[in-house]
Amino acid sequence: MKYILILSCFLLFSCSNKIPFDKAKWNVKEDVFYDYREFMIDDLLSKKIIIGKNIQELEDLFGKLEVLEEENNKIIVxxxxxxxxxxxxxxxxxxxxxYLNxxxxxxKTELVKWEK
Structure with missing residues (x-):
């Protein structure tokens, strides 16, 4: 019984929804929802993969992007x-x-959260 409890605790705490960044999975979309982005974002930001890349390199990473202008800043969302x-x-x-220079x-990258 003791071993079952220990094994159960190990499995419970070792399971994680975080997965490594993968370009193909990043763009998987069902209806209006991206299936994997929420689980890849920590890996993507922690490895600082984005900083220093130009638009072409970012498109190689993410696929086609739209550059927006907001308050004299160029951004990709x-x-x-x-x-x-x-x-x-x-x-x-x-x-x-x-954010682009x-x-x-x-x-620079930033996670922007909004709640109603």
């Missing part, structure tokens, strides 16, 4: 999570924002 709850309008979003090179 990648949706990580959108939670609709039981409504048609989102109640929570998490987006990865990539004047040479279109990534200089």
């Amino acid at each position: 990648q949706n990580i999570v959108t939670d609709f709850g039981f409504d048609i309008d989102p109640i929570k979003t998490v987006n990865l924002v990539i 004047e040479n279109d090179v990534a200089i």
